[in-house]
Amino acid sequence: MKFDIITIFPDILDSYINESILKRAQKSKKIKIQTHDIRKFSKNKHKTVDDTPYGGGPGMVLMVEPIYKCLKSIKKKRKSKIILLDPAGKQFNQKMAQRYANLDQLIFICGRYEGVDARVDKLINEKVSIGPYVLSGGELGAAVITEAVARLVPGVLGSAESLQYETFSGKKADVIEYPQYTRPENFKGQKVPKILLSGNHKEIEGWRKNN
Ligand code: ADE
Numbered sequence: 001m002k003f004d005i006i007t008i009f010p011d012i013l014d015s016y017i018n019e020s021i022l023k024r025a026q027k028s029k030k031i032k033i034q035t036h037d038i039r040k041f042s043k044n045k046h047k048t049v050d051d052t053p054y055g056g057g058p059g060m061v062l063m064v065e066p067i068y069k070c071l072k073s074i075k076k077k078r079k080s081k082i083i084l085l086d087p088a089g090k091q092f093n094q095k096m097a098q099r100y101a102n103l104d105q106l107i108f109i110c111g112r113y114e115g116v117d118a119r120v121d122k123l124i125n126e127k128v129s130i131g132p133y134v135l136s137g138g139e140l141g142a143a144v145i146t147e148a149v150a151r152l153v154p155g156v157l158g159s160a161e162s163l164q165y166e167t168f169s170g171k172k173a174d175v176i177e178y179p180q181y182t183r184p185e186n187f188k189g190q191k192v193p194k195i196l197l198s199g200n201h202k203e204i205e206g207w208r209k210n211n
Contacts, residue, residue, distance in 0.1 A: 106146070
């Protein structure tokens, strides 16, 4: 699956997407994540991509033209969706992550909180928010959605990680809901439940269902 992220801050994302699970998944070619710097598509020599709003008002507005050109430069796959990160968009959840994971490509446009030219609406499929709060831009949202979706792409999680889900619940769960412990057995008087040290997998499974 391909993820394309259109942003004025590619460096913020490049460091996050090239570590840990996302790094490994890209190395094994299960996914590919590419950032695209909107400034490269600016037509003026100062590489500006925003301007003051028509009609007046505070702040700057991201221009439609560099976004349009950037989108045109991205090779489209068969099943793709273009998402604008926007605090007023539909709130992202695990069900949406599952739906997105069936696509071949997600293209994100990271808006700035001050605004994006309204004509960008004609270029996108959905506006999505990652929560009921306002961030300075869509970059963190694009990273959150990319990670949540990438985890659902077959082969992205190692066999240890995905097997874990199956053996304990009998069906694939989205999250581990029981308390987990690792060394030491005793941390300042707080002890690991004895049953987890027993080696009795049936009893451990039962304990986990009830905790
Ligand atoms: N941009 C600013 N705030 C946002 C949010 N909560 N979700 C997605 N994009 C945003």
